[in-house]
Amino acid sequence: MAPHPGFFVFEGLDGSGKSTLSRHVFDLLSRKGVPSICFAEPTKFETGLYLRKFLSGELELSGEEQIGAFLKDREVSLQRNILPALKEGKIVLLDRYMYSTAAYQSGPEFSAQEILERNRACGFPEPDLLFYLDLEPEQALVRLEGRKEAKERFESLGTLEKIRNAYESILPENTVRLDANLRPEELADLVEEKILLVRGKGR
Template identity: 35%
Template sequence: MELDRGYLVALEGIDGTGKTTQWTLLADYLEERGLPVVRLREPTQGVWGQKIRKILSEGRGETSAEEELQWFLNDRKEDVEQNIQPALNANKVVVIDRYYYSTAAYQGALGFDPEQICAVNEAFAPRPDRVLIFHGSLEKSLERIETGRDGFSSFEKKDYLKNVQDIFSSFKGVHIRRIDSDGTVANVHRQVVAEVDDLLGIEEAR
């Protein structure tokens, strides 16, 4: 299947929703149908992304919330310039695990204005053709985090994640779709595939 332009699909939601598993499954699904796929994740493995990942694993320390937000912006600017825009220009499907809606939600829960964060990002970052926001039981997400990893990151506290989830729920737009993340992996994958098939015009029976 050839595309007449590039497409950007962002998977968003709090940790523990199974988002990253579905990111992998979606990219695999599209590649099996012969589509050119670029898999990206944010924070990236670049210089700024590594600084952010250190905060996630070790805590913020003396890093201010303002500095942290700037690191996210710096990391994304590099990602857009080096990876996202070139792939879109080459008519590929970019499937990204977290994008600027995550920054707006997580930093918004620290007291920043989520709408302003989105506006700042959209000044340089292409808006996704589809944003799949994974939403489910907070308790189930926390259970998945506990059983799937050794401890929580600095962003994974219950009250904080509830605020993050509420901000994710507030996002509106024709490009935004809600995915019920509480079902089985197969059930959630069917929801994801249906949304992306609709976007790309894939009519193959599932």
């Protein structure tokens, strides 16, 4: 029987380098002829575009509406992106997943753990490994301020500190912590090694 291709998630604060790292890893795997694909959440489907309006400040949502919108987009992400790719035998690299929703949407209304449990109650699968790019909130803010794009609603020091603490409270046992200050190429090599090890075990 063919080994399980593997489902791997990249998490961390905005500015930690998740998107860059996931693309680097995809390039490494592709050059070795390993079937793989890279996705991100929110998706590029209608449900994800709706969320991006909220993230950019164009749309206001209550706490419950935010969580509902993320759950809806995640269902689309799984049904249209992740599960079909796994069925085709491809390694799936995902930039943000349910841990981001739990960390970013947590607050007075809902704890990070409560939001994570709501995701699990939907039957969303756990990744084989979660790669967490650890970065101090102050460093993340400096990186974000250096970007040319418009700021998103979560890009302030106090908010980033809250999000980092929330992450720390929910990261699962299969988390691989990475120093976000390492060179992207070095990080990609570390991640690729871990992924190929899991793939070789046929998990």
